[in-house]
Amino acid sequence: MNGAIKETHFQFPGQKGFYKGKVRDVYMFDKTIAVVATDRISAFDVVLPKPIPYKGQVLNQIAAKFLKATADIVPNWVTSTPDPNVTVGKKCEPFKVEMVIRGYLAGHAAREYASGKRTICGVALPEGLRENDKLPNPIITPTTKADEGHDEDISKEAILEKGIVSPEDYAILEKYTHSLFQKGTEIASEMGLILVDTKYEFGKFNGEIYLIDEIHTPDSSRYFYADGYEANQKQGKAQKQLSKEFVRQWLISNGFQGKEGQNIPDMPNSFVEEISERYIELYEKITGEKFVKADTGNLGKRIEMAVLKEIGEG
Known part of the structure; x- marks a missing residue:
């Protein structure tokens, strides 16, 4: 080793x-x-x-x-x-929220949708979606950034109402999140990949907003292979992923x-x-x-x- x-x-x-x-x-x-x-x-x-x-x-x-x-x-x-x-x-x-952005109905969002929910983090989703379908437009589904325990879904409205982020700052975070996801999508496409969803974290230094932590890694993002995506969706097959999902599957198969x-x-x-x-x-x-x-x-x-x-x- x-x-x-x-x-x-x-x-x-x-x-x-x-x-x-x-x-x-x-x-x-x-x-x-x-x-x-x-x-x-x-x-x-x-x-x-x-x-x-x-x-x-x-x-x-x-x-x-x-x-x-x-x-x-x-x-x-x-x-x-x-x-x-x-x-x-x-x-x-750091801001006490993680800006999760999704271009496809996968992972946590797909599980929520399958349970009957049609609104995730205050964002309405259309009827008739299947797991891994492309969404009409990328959506931001923020989570709280917990000091202890699990992060939890939260809506933009709740973030502003609770004063977690100011309206002025949140507008900037939204803009940055969409722009970063668009750039990440373009880079992934050049590599034959689809950037499915990811998360960004932001913070302030001397009053200015900065992107912090990591971005577009397999630990913070989900990728599908573009080749075969359409065929797999039509046939209802699982998508080929580029992530650490195989580790989770091994653990599940071993009872954990x-x-x-x-x-x-x-x-x-x-x-x-x-x-x-x-x-x-x-x-x-x-x-x-x-x-x-x-x-x-x-x-x-x-x-x-x-x-x-x-x-x-x-």
């Missing part, structure tokens, strides 16, 4: 705080954050026990590519990517869906290697570039030195 990093416990000069997400370790400084994309993998809101070699590098480099490709649409938080697993940028104050009382099945090393290979395949398909494996001989030290060098210069 190649080296993989599950968690980090660095202590940097001038460090003001630390936050451990499902996948990322975030080191906070005065006006800067250093985000380490670890090789952790989560499913059903649970972090699985074994790290996946190169997964962090895959996500970090996909996000870097797409943040750069959309910088003309909205300014983003990134100032540098000093290591394949590290991004350094502005410490923004994140429910109380269920135990996480032990992933054999062969399956861990398969996940790693699939993530590399995702990288190459989404970016159109060959994946170059970084040296993982002393991964923790390599990451630590990259951050030290960057914050020292900053």
Whole structure:
């Protein structure tokens, strides 16, 4: 097995705080954050026990590519990517909502629709849609950004009524979300893919709105292969996806869906290697570039030195 990093416990000069997400370790400084994309993998809101070699590098480099490709649409938080697993940028104050945008009736929205709902997050949907059908127009279905527990669906009206985001700022977030999704759709199309749905997060730095976190990665987005999409819909077949759905399906087949009382099945090393290979395949398909494996001989030290060098210069 190649080296993989599950968690980090660095202590940097001038460090003001630390936050451990499902996948990322975030080191906070005065006006800067250093985000380490670890090789952790989560499913059903649970972090699985074994790290996946190169997964962090895959996500970090996909996000870097797409943040750069959309910088003309909205300014983003990134100032540098000093290591394949590290991004350094502005410490923004995040909005407490995630802007989820959907071009197709898939995933959570499809399940809600199948249960009889015709309004999702305050957005009305027409009758007669089938799972994975293209929507008449992309729709924004925001969620709350919970500090603990699950994010929950919320409508634009409730966001404004509760004062979570001001009307002026929300209008900007909506505009940015639609523009980013359009750009993501165009890039995906060039790669023979369909960007089905995704989410964007935004924050403020010195009063200006910035795009934060990652974008258009297989952890934050759903892709279908364009080839065969129409035929599959006509025949009522499942769409070929480019996502980590195969990991969820393996867990389900081994009796785990994140429910109380269920135990996480032990992933054999062969399956861990398969996940790693699939993530590399995702990288190459989404970016159109060959994946170059970084040296993982002393991964923790390599990451630590990259951050030290960057914050020292900053």
